[in-house]
Amino acid sequence: MPRKVNYGIDYDDGYDDDFDDYDYGYDVEENVKEPSLQGTIKRAVWRCSVCTYDNDDTMSSCDICGILRSPSVCNGTYDEKRTVHGVCKVPGVSIMAKSLFASRPHQMSKKEVDSQQQNDDFVVKENNNFHMLGNNQGQFHEFHKAYSSPTHSRINIAPFKFDVPSPDDLVSNGLHSSAQHSKAKNFDFKSSRAPSSWVGKNEAVKVLSSAKRSDSSHDSTRKDKHDGIIFSKNLEINTSSGFKASDKSSASMAKGRVEDSDGRSVSINLCSSGQSSSSLMPKERTDMVEDGSSLTHGGEGHLTSNLKNMTLGAKSGNSKDIKANSRAQYKPEKWMLPEKAEGLLTQLNLAIVGHVDSGKSTLSGRLLQLLGRISQKEMHKYEKESKLQGKGSFAYAWALDESAEERERGVTMTVAVTYLDSKRYHVVVLDSPGHKDFVPNMITGATQADAAILVIDASIGSFEAGMDGTKGQTREHAQLIRSFGVDQIIVAVNKMDAVEYSKDRFDLIKSQLGTFLRTCDFKDSSVTWIPLSAVENQNLVVAPSDVRLSW
Numbered sequence: 001m002p003r004k005v006n007y008g009i010d011y012d013d014g015y016d017d018d019f020d021d022y023d024y025g026y027d028v029e030e031n032v033k034e035p036s037l038q039g040t041i042k043r044a045v046w047r048c049s050v051c052t053y054d055n056d057d058t059m060s061s062c063d064i065c066g067i068l069r070s071p072s073v074c075n076g077t078y079d080e081k082r083t084v085h086g087v088c089k090v091p092g093v094s095i096m097a098k099s100l101f102a103s104r105p106h107q108m109s110k111k112e113v114d115s116q117q118q119n120d121d122f123v124v125k126e127n128n129n130f131h132m133l134g135n136n137q138g139q140f141h142e143f144h145k146a147y148s149s150p151t152h153s154r155i156n157i158a159p160f161k162f163d164v165p166s167p168d169d170l171v172s173n174g175l176h177s178s179a180q181h182s183k184a185k186n187f188d189f190k191s192s193r194a195p196s197s198w199v200g201k202n203e204a205v206k207v208l209s210s211a212k213r214s215d216s217s218h219d220s221t222r223k224d225k226h227d228g229i230i231f232s233k234n235l236e237i238n239t240s241s242g243f244k245a246s247d248k249s250s251a252s253m254a255k256g257r258v259e260d261s262d263g264r265s266v267s268i269n270l271c272s273s274g275q276s277s278s279s280l281m282p283k284e285r286t287d288m289v290e291d292g293s294s295l296t297h298g299g300e301g302h303l304t305s306n307l308k309n310m311t312l313g314a315k316s317g318n319s320k321d322i323k324a325n326s327r328a329q330y331k332p333e334k335w336m337l338p339e340k341a342e343g344l345l346t347q348l349n350l351a352i353v354g355h356v357d358s359g360k361s362t363l364s365g366r367l368l369q370l371l372g373r374i375s376q377k378e379m380h381k382y383e384k385e386s387k388l389q390g391k392g393s394f395a396y397a398w399a400l401d402e403s404a405e406e407r408e409r410g411v412t413m414t415v416a417v418t419y420l421d422s423k424r425y426h427v428v429v430l431d432s433p434g435h436k437d438f439v440p441n442m443i444t445g446a447t448q449a450d451a452a453i454l455v456i457d458a459s460i461g462s463f464e465a466g467m468d469g470t471k472g473q474t475r476e477h478a479q480l481i482r483s484f485g486v487d488q489i490i491v492a493v494n495k496m497d498a499v500e501y502s503k504d505r506f507d508l509i510k511s512q513l514g515t516f517l518r519t520c521d522f523k524d525s526s527v528t529w530i531p532l533s534a535v536e537n538q539n540l541v542v543a544p545s546d547v548r549l550s551w
């Protein structure tokens, strides 16, 4: 892995003058000549938990990826500090890393977690009007479970600022102080990017604005056979196999800087702890949701309903069903509220993967909007700006694809991270790039995934392209996800509107892809199939309104 000797804090060097110091060999410590400045004194170092780079002890952030060094963390050796009984003891402090690991319950007592839930920035703000959004009718209320706090009902998302403690910092530090309490009432839904090397240190995190409405107009009372929804199948995650490749992949990613077509360096980094979040969770917390929605299509249903049934846990992790509950108006309900008694949040990393342009970002953005995570104002902004750039169809994707380059190219380049705190789960959504050039970045998310949504473009020719043996990322992503231990996936057959919601088309896709997934060692019972249209909002949060999808 790349090593470099550092001499002090250098926040804005932008790497240009750094790589000269690299030694890509593995015998650095033996062979690298310390600059005269160092003399013969062996300098103390701390290892970045994301890129594994050994930084000088004086560095407050990783000189490679810009990840902040937690003051409470890095005063010892990497191995000493990062794990406890194989569990990530100290989270990395990058936005990405913190997103993924900072609030893991094992890092704090139940009481602390419970307090955190009530105080941190990710809880719903009291007196908010989230319940007025009217979009929470659908089965994605399981997602809603992931959003609510006891006495708060409104989402209030403030822009991330680097000159104030980030929500991640608050989380990573455990309990919030009382002084932070008022601020902590805001429920922040964040969409962040993996570290600064991709987007610049000051662009690493982007915060989605609060949602004030959702455009879900479906009647929540409509509960037909689609009520099962995507997430309604019980999904269990075999944590024992979940992240076998994490360390390896992380290590490789640490040195994996790829260049896009414009020659832009794209780093690949994420937590190198190699720990599955699920593996970090107590077994007793492996059950995710409580009630169950019926499934249709033989394991198919709405996109939203299955998340609730995803379970983190050990091999024998409990899986409880979740009750689908459609409501015309959103109101946090008892089942949505954090369980004070238990007080533990289990993290569920959910990767959104699939062939390029299959609609991953659009689907993610649409869901965010439906769930009230994107305000009407923000959505209008996206629509307006995307239209101005002649990319109106990417309006929802812009919620995730936030960099100018991504928007200009209409391609996700990095893993966009959003996360939601639910009653029991800290759901981290990893919107992965689908373009083949960014597979390494996709791997970044895949290594951390506990479960995945494999998005398929149902359009004629597009599905086939994704299944192409050499060029198709559908196959590649499925294999990668599985190889990283994910054994439960939701197949979101998107763009059904483009094929007139043809059941025949869906069945064809299900048949062909299903056969392939079996070769990847996915069990049929662990795969949920959902026909949907992200753009037309069919079968996402509520039952489809289009009669053509009534089958």
Ligand SMILES: Nc1nc2c(ncn2[C@@H]2O[C@H](COP(=O)(O)OP(=O)(O)OP(=O)(O)O)[C@@H](O)[C@H]2O)c(=O)[nH]1
Residues within 6 Å of the ligand: 354, 355, 356, 357, 358, 359, 360, 361, 362, 363, 393, 394, 397, 410, 411, 412, 413, 432, 433, 434, 435, 494, 495, 496, 497, 498, 532, 533, 534, 535, 536
């Ligand atoms: N007709 C139709 N088009 C869709 C649907 N979902 C997404 N699209 C379009 O598909 C295009 C690609 O959408 P994205 O969300 O950027 O796809 P992606 O998979 O995130 O793309 P990458 O991350 O770059 O691989 C956009 O023009 C979307 O408007 C859908 O349900 N129906």
